[in-house]
Amino acid sequence: MEDLVFVVIVIIVVVDFLIERIVDYLNTTKWSNRLPEILKGKYNETEYRKSQLYRKANYRFEIISSSFSFIIIIFMLIFSGFSVIDSWSATISSNYILMALSFFAIIGLAQELLMTPFSIYDTFVIEERFGFNKTTVKTYISDKIKGLLLAAILGGVILTVIMVIWSKTGNFFWLLAWAVVTLLSIFMSMFYSILIVPLFNKQTPLEEGELKNKIEEFAKKAGFRLKNIFVIDGSKRSTKANAYFTGFGPKKRIVLYDTLINDLTTEEIVAVLAHEIGHYKKRHMLSGLATGIAESGIMFYVFSLLVNSPALSNALGVDEPKFHIGLVAFGILYTPISFFINIITNYISRKHEYQADHFAAQFDLGKPLVSALIKLSEKNLSNLTPHPLYVFFHYSHPTLLQRLNKLENQ
Numbered sequence: 001m002e003d004l005v006f007v008v009i010v011i012i013v014v015v016d017f018l019i020e021r022i023v024d025y026l027n028t029t030k031w032s033n034r035l036p037e038i039l040k041g042k043y044n045e046t047e048y049r050k051s052q053l054y055r056k057a058n059y060r061f062e063i064i065s066s067s068f069s070f071i072i073i074i075f076m077l078i079f080s081g082f083s084v085i086d087s088w089s090a091t092i093s094s095n096y097i098l099m100a101l102s103f104f105a106i107i108g109l110a111q112e113l114l115m116t117p118f119s120i121y122d123t124f125v126i127e128e129r130f131g132f133n134k135t136t137v138k139t140y141i142s143d144k145i146k147g148l149l150l151a152a153i154l155g156g157v158i159l160t161v162i163m164v165i166w167s168k169t170g171n172f173f174w175l176l177a178w179a180v181v182t183l184l185s186i187f188m189s190m191f192y193s194i195l196i197v198p199l200f201n202k203q204t205p206l207e208e209g210e211l212k213n214k215i216e217e218f219a220k221k222a223g224f225r226l227k228n229i230f231v232i233d234g235s236k237r238s239t240k241a242n243a244y245f246t247g248f249g250p251k252k253r254i255v256l257y258d259t260l261i262n263d264l265t266t267e268e269i270v271a272v273l274a275h276e277i278g279h280y281k282k283r284h285m286l287s288g289l290a291t292g293i294a295e296s297g298i299m300f301y302v303f304s305l306l307v308n309s310p311a312l313s314n315a316l317g318v319d320e321p322k323f324h325i326g327l328v329a330f331g332i333l334y335t336p337i338s339f340f341i342n343i344i345t346n347y348i349s350r351k352h353e354y355q356a357d358h359f360a361a362q363f364d365l366g367k368p369l370v371s372a373l374i375k376l377s378e379k380n381l382s383n384l385t386p387h388p389l390y391v392f393f394h395y396s397h398p399t400l401l402q403r404l405n406k407l408e409n410q
Helices: 002-028 045-078 081-092 096-129 137-195 210-221 258-263 266-281 284-306 310-315 323-333 335-361 366-379 388-394 400-408
Strands: 203-205 229-232 243-246 253-257
Touching: 002 045, 002 310, 002 323, 002 335, 002 388, 045 081, 045 096, 045 366, 081 096, 081 323, 096 137, 096 323, 137 243, 137 284, 210 266, 229 258, 243 266, 253 258, 253 266, 258 266, 258 366, 266 284, 266 335, 266 366, 284 323, 284 335, 310 323, 323 335, 335 366, 335 388, 335 400, 366 400
Parallel strands: 229 253
Antiparallel strands: 203 229, 243 253
């Protein structure tokens, strides 16, 4: 049985890699030096040609980095690498929780060591070449250290709680673990911007002035109670612009990147925020949270059926069932299910984006939203003509051209 599970695991890894590379290649067939007709006179042609070069650089980088990751995982599977790490973790402690924490700590550190050179090249070569990078070496190192500590603390606590539940509750494991992760998801949705973001970025209240007045004026018109508007120092790391909405109830807040304020007019910023408020008014955030909760429920239920299976651990070269080995095997086996779930959630997300655009257009902000989307796409060197299959698999937002067509026909 373990041989069959091993073969299935290898097939899933290989097929997943091949599908991604085929879809990536199809995406390149849509590259063109000709600016789409709808954007002529509205989009800087020099920036458009630059975006094509940016796509090509990222495509080549993705092939190399993803192929390297693929080779590593195949190597680990064929040469029982996970079994070797399991034996190392067993020398650290015989306690099943400490053993699992040691196991994932070794894997996590190894992954960081192997992938950091790719991350450095992406940040300091590709992003630098195209004028995006503002990250200093000091900030990069600080982010890495903070990220590792955060992953170790949060990941360690969550894994420990789930393993204790697994060891104590038997058949009810998946239900209680699901409840814990659900509560954590809700908590993080409400407090992420308050607890996590400040570790990496500075957030300051939007200063008094025309922009704040216009935003508050629109919020009142839209029937949206808004007290918290913050500006984040996104320019500390990149010239790319963004804005997002986070939290629920009294904890909800709008966060503007300082780059967004620098790049757009007041009316365009209000239009972008109208779109974000549209998500809230249409309850898209609650829908997304509910979808994520449902997905984690499916995942924990399926995992509970397989975690104690000797075949899963044996397939990775470990003689007896162990939680952490079963979790690794399950993570790979779950890939096809996750693949199809992501297609569905991306489809729903794209519909939500259209609805949020329509919400902004209802307040006569369609034209400034169009100009804002064009500016942001131009500034971020976005791909204007992705392959439809790539959009279907990966895009949580409609393409710029799709959004413009919808907005201009409303």
